[in-house]
Amino acid sequence: MISQETDTEQLILEAAKKVFFKKGYDGARMQEIANEAGINKALLHYYFRSKDKLFEAIFFNAFQQFIPSVVENLNADISFERKIEIFVENYINMLINFPQLPSFVLTEVNRNPERIAEMFGKIGIIPSVILQGIQKEVDKGNISAVEPKQILANIVALCVFPFAARPLLQIVLTENDTAKYNVFLEERKKEVSRFIINSIKI
Amino acid sequence: MISQETDTEQLILEAAKKVFFKKGYDGARMQEIANEAGINKALLHYYFRSKDKLFEAIFFNAFQQFIPSVVENLNADISFERKIEIFVENYINMLINFPQLPSFVLTEVNRNPERIAEMFGKIGIIPSVILQGIQKEVDKGNISAVEPKQILANIVALCVFPFAARPLLQIVLTENDTAKYNVFLEERKKEVSRFIINSIKI
DNA sequence: AAATGGTTAAACTAAATGATTAAACCATCT
DNA sequence: AGATGGTTTAATCATTTAGTTTAACCATTT
Numbered sequence: 149m150i151s152q153e154t155d156t157e158q159l160i161l162e163a164a165k166k167v168f169f170k171k172g173y174d175g176a177r178m179q180e181i182a183n184e185a186g187i188n189k190a191l192l193h194y195y196f197r198s199k200d201k202l203f204e205a206i207f208f209n210a211f212q213q214f215i216p217s218v219v220e221n222l223n224a225d226i227s228f229e230r231k232i233e234i235f236v237e238n239y240i241n242m243l244i245n246f247p248q249l250p251s252f253v254l255t256e257v258n259r260n261p262e263r264i265a266e267m268f269g270k271i272g273i274i275p276s277v278i279l280q281g282i283q284k285e286v287d288k289g290n291i292s293a294v295e296p297k298q299i300l301a302n303i304v305a306l307c308v309f310p311f312a313a314r315p316l317l318q319i320v321l322t323e324n325d326t327a328k329y330n331v332f333l334e335e336r337k338k339e340v341s342r343f344i345i346n347s348i349k350i
Numbered sequence: 351m352i353s354q355e356t357d358t359e360q361l362i363l364e365a366a367k368k369v370f371f372k373k374g375y376d377g378a379r380m381q382e383i384a385n386e387a388g389i390n391k392a393l394l395h396y397y398f399r400s401k402d403k404l405f406e407a408i409f410f411n412a413f414q415q416f417i418p419s420v421v422e423n424l425n426a427d428i429s430f431e432r433k434i435e436i437f438v439e440n441y442i443n444m445l446i447n448f449p450q451l452p453s454f455v456l457t458e459v460n461r462n463p464e465r466i467a468e469m470f471g472k473i474g475i476i477p478s479v480i481l482q483g484i485q486k487e488v489d490k491g492n493i494s495a496v497e498p499k500q501i502l503a504n505i506v507a508l509c510v511f512p513f514a515a516r517p518l519l520q521i522v523l524t525e526n527d528t529a530k531y532n533v534f535l536e537e538r539k540k541e542v543s544r545f546i547i548n549s550i551k552i
Numbered sequence: 553a554a555a556t557g558g559t560t561a562a563a564c565t566a567a568a569t570g571a572t573t574a575a576a577c578c579a580t581c582t
Numbered sequence: 583a584g585a586t587g588g589t590t591t592a593a594t595c596a597t598t599t600a601g602t603t604t605a606a607c608c609a610t611t612t
Contacts, residue, residue: 172376172457173377174374174376174377175376175461177569178569178571179568179570187590189569189571190571190572190573190592191589191590198570251460254453254457254514255374255460257517258450258453259377264517264518264521265526276525279523297523300522302508304511305508305510306507308511309514310503312460312511313507313510314460314463316459317506320480321477321481324467332500332503335497335500339497343500344549346548346549347548347549348548358560379600380600381598391561392601393559393561395600395601395602400601555610556611558608558609558610560605560606562604562605563605564602565602566601567598568597570596571595571597572594572596573595574591574592575590575592575593578589579588579589581584581586581587582586
């Protein structure tokens, strides 16, 4: 019984993720999700009551995955440069595994910006910690006196944007060649940290 | 007569832009556009035949505005660093004036990536020119030997991302304070070019 | 002022879609 | 075998929505 339930529920979640990621909330159709899962449309409502609820499950999960937890890394006893290298490598690796994550989250976040604040609360992330961590490095004189805000924005932008804007950048940068663009993304793991470190070193 | 037509047509375009920018193609409703324009829904179809056609008009315009034309700037007889400063300042200024442009274009580009290639043709932009321009600077030894692809991606990412991800970044960076975030965006005009130049100088 | 032709609106249509209901199904227990 | 209770489906509902039709409107021309 239980295995039955988790199986179907899981099946639905995977199908819903696929469809929502591709079409967004407004473009997704319950029928299409049902087809994708190979089940009857009424089952979706049986398990999740409404499109909203089903979407919420998918979105919360995606949001959690998209917002990186950097706290452990920040406290580690290594140089700031090394911290950046590790973060960038890990985060871009994750994005390579879930390439539609940025465009999905950004689209939905823009569609409904109000509910985002409470989302941060739910996943227990305190943004200020990261900024303070960077400020400490400035105070210690390890990096040049740039506003932590700007540094953090730069790191995230450089990691995420190539995924969020892939359809455009793939044309502009690699003649719309998917394989070439994948190479470009691989190279960014080293390139982004080199770039960041270069720009903030004393 | 003519002024009548262009007036109504313009009215529709402005209303459509407002609604499409906020809700996206799938979330937008013809009725809402009509309300926004203060006219009857049938008039939308009278002037634009279909939702698709109306959207196409809005999207083409937005796309054109979003893709910067850098050719003149690239050929100007000034240092590469100065070119970057000018581009970044102009582009971020434009984005400050049309802040929803990035999220709208990126959302729609991801929803329908296939049609983008021909869009570039229509607006007469040859992406390779920009990359070649950067390569020339590398060859001349003006900047360090970084792949032009990476440099261009970095410049665009740093300019666009703070607008595309504003609802998230505003919480993380400026405690969800709109005025503070606007200051942050202003500061980026200087910050981004400083950042780029620092990272590619020999 | 009557006719003409473009413009606007009200009413309507057909299809799609999220949601509900009621019945069928199926495994487990007695 | 029959009852029980959760699971799945087919059929249906109510609403929304893009698009159409028909008539009213209005300025210009004759």
